[in-house]
Amino acid sequence: MLENFDDLLTAEEACEVLKIGKNTLYELLGAGTLKGYRNGRVWRVPKQAIVEYIKTQAKLN
Template structure:
């Protein structure tokens, strides 16, 4: 089974940004995430949607 949820660190690697910036995007509502207990995870689909939005804004 493919991974469906990523940590903030993994999202940062994918987007080539810092972990702190990932949390800023989450708290600003620009990047969807879920909480599992005390852990915050980002669905792979949310990362893909974020990228689509950024490309759309750049166009």
């Protein structure tokens, strides 16, 4: 699933992987539910943060 992406995903790529809209992504990032950081005005989301978020939401941990 994530093999085609770099270690850091853009907001658009993260939306594509999670199949959510940008507003939802920004809400998750702002609340700290999904880990990421801002580089200027651009959000970057580590691939590992996406994996951890999915595991947490699916209660796989």
